[in-house]
Amino acid sequence: xxxxxxSPEALRLQEGESSSLNCSYTVSGLRGLFWYRQDPxxxxxxxxxxxxxxxxxxxxxxxxxxxxxxxxLHITAPKPEDSATYLCAVQAWGATNKLIFGTGTLLAVQx
Amino acid sequence: xxxxxxxxxxxxxxxxxxxTLRCKPISGHDYLFWYRQTMxxxxELLxxxxxxxxxxxxxxxxxxxxxxxxxxxxxxxKIQPSEPRDSAVYFCASSEGDTQYFxxxxxxxxx
Numbered sequence: 001x002x003x004x005x006x007s008p009e010a011l012r013l014q015e016g017e018s019s020s021l022n023c024s025y026t027v028s029g030l031r032g033l034f035w036y037r038q039d040p041x042x043x044x045x046x047x048x049x050x051x052x053x054x055x056x057x058x059x060x061x062x063x064x065x066x067x068x069x070x071x072x073l074h075i076t077a078p079k080p081e082d083s084a085t086y087l088c089a090v091q092a093w094g095a096t097n098k099l100i101f102g103t104g105t106l107l108a109v110q111x
Numbered sequence: 112x113x114x115x116x117x118x119x120x121x122x123x124x125x126x127x128x129x130x131t132l133r134c135k136p137i138s139g140h141d142y143l144f145w146y147r148q149t150m151x152x153x154x155e156l157l158x159x160x161x162x163x164x165x166x167x168x169x170x171x172x173x174x175x176x177x178x179x180x181x182x183x184x185x186x187x188x189k190i191q192p193s194e195p196r197d198s199a200v201y202f203c204a205s206s207e208g209d210t211q212y213f214x215x216x217x218x219x220x221x222x
Contacts, residue, residue, distance in 0.1 A: 031209075032209055034209075034210070034211075036213075041215075041216075042215055042216070043115070043202050043204075043213030043214050043215050043216050044154070044202075044213045045213070046210050046211070046212065049209055049210060087154065091209065096161070096166065097142050097144075097159065097161075097206060097209070097211070098156060098159065098167060099156065099211060100156075101153055101154040101155075102153070103153040104153065
């Protein structure tokens with residue numbers, strides 16, 4: 001069964017304190033791995049898609065990386081506005097456009 | 112574009128009542144997805160459509176749930192009769208490629 005596990009469940013950082021979020025996955029054949037950000041009371045907002053091991057994507061203070069078993073979302077020098085829940089999802093080959101989500105990491109960045 | 116539009120944003124109803132949630136996808140997108148999000152189970156895919164045709168409804172919890180997409184710009188998710196355990200945030204998302212774009216959600220409370 002395809003599965004996505006995110007860790008930690010929650011993370012509290014001081015402003016400027018870099019860290020990483022983990023997304024481990026088990027899927028029959030990975031077509032794509034997706035990162036979303038979700039603010040309270042809002043829908044998930046797309047961040048990145050990664051397709052193959054070794055691929056990296058960057059956006060401002062965020063960098064996503066992918067291996068054959070997991071993905072990391074690195075946050076460099078975070079700011080309070082980076083506080084949100086970060087969701088990881090996988091898409092398997094043959095499961096047309098269907099995403100399986102992890103339960104997310106709740107990130108709080110304190111000034 | 113206005114993004115994915117959902118209505119109502121909040122719905123409070125009593126057990127046994129019929130509930131209808133509405134979604135307008137982004138113009139030009141050919142996939143539409145309905146998700147449910149709860150603290151316990153995270154974000155779960157209920158059903159998705161391609162070109163207005165239901166492709167996979169394996170996530171629909173039971174016969175009380177039904178979804179329709181009469182045209183490319185409108186979809187409904189109906190719960191009849193509603194139960195307290197249906198209380199959750201329901202999201203609609205649309206895509207034309209791999210990336211899904213989410214609406215703001217409908218927070219449903221069944222008393």
